[in-house]
Amino acid sequence: MAIARGDGTEPYALTVLYGQRHLEEVEASKRVAAQLGAVEHKFVRVELDAIGGSALTDAIEVPKDRDESKMTDIPVTYVPARNTVMLSLALGYAEVVGAEAIYAGVNAVDYSGYPDCRPEYIAAFQTLARLATKAGVEGRPIEIRTPLIQLTKPQIIQRGLELGVDYALTHSCYDPADGRPCGHCDACLIRLKAFESLGMKDPAL
């Protein structure tokens, strides 16, 4: 969202409540959208936990202290079809408010296991967005922008710092306890290591 702002846009924020086990990230999204001045912040509920199949929506344990070399397999924190559902909602929302682009923070580098974070997937969705919308058919296709897709985690943090992102407002952990990051899931490990490599302390801890 900070990058979208930096591009001179007036961003609308979309948070999806998809049946995730904890709502820390939803609370964080409210803080971040307010701080970055979203024109509007929309919350949409989709009960993906009715389908299940993920440690983020089911009673499957979130893996802890995994070796980074093993983070290349598709992990149990993968949520079946999540990004397709979320981008579809964003596409509808974008068309309603007349947005020219959707910004999605997917990343293919740190999480190479997630099929719906890859450039091929985004390119396919871009084709869909052109064919599936009135805007696209009328020659004003909504662009899917993924500025983080090829950056490493330290590069992402650096980019945010340049744009004035307050990381104390953010949340990445898959399995927080009492609102605090666990420090041991894949998301925590990658984030902690990235801050460390920049010689910084994670301000959200």
Ligand SMILES: [Zn+2]
């Ligand atoms: Zn964690």
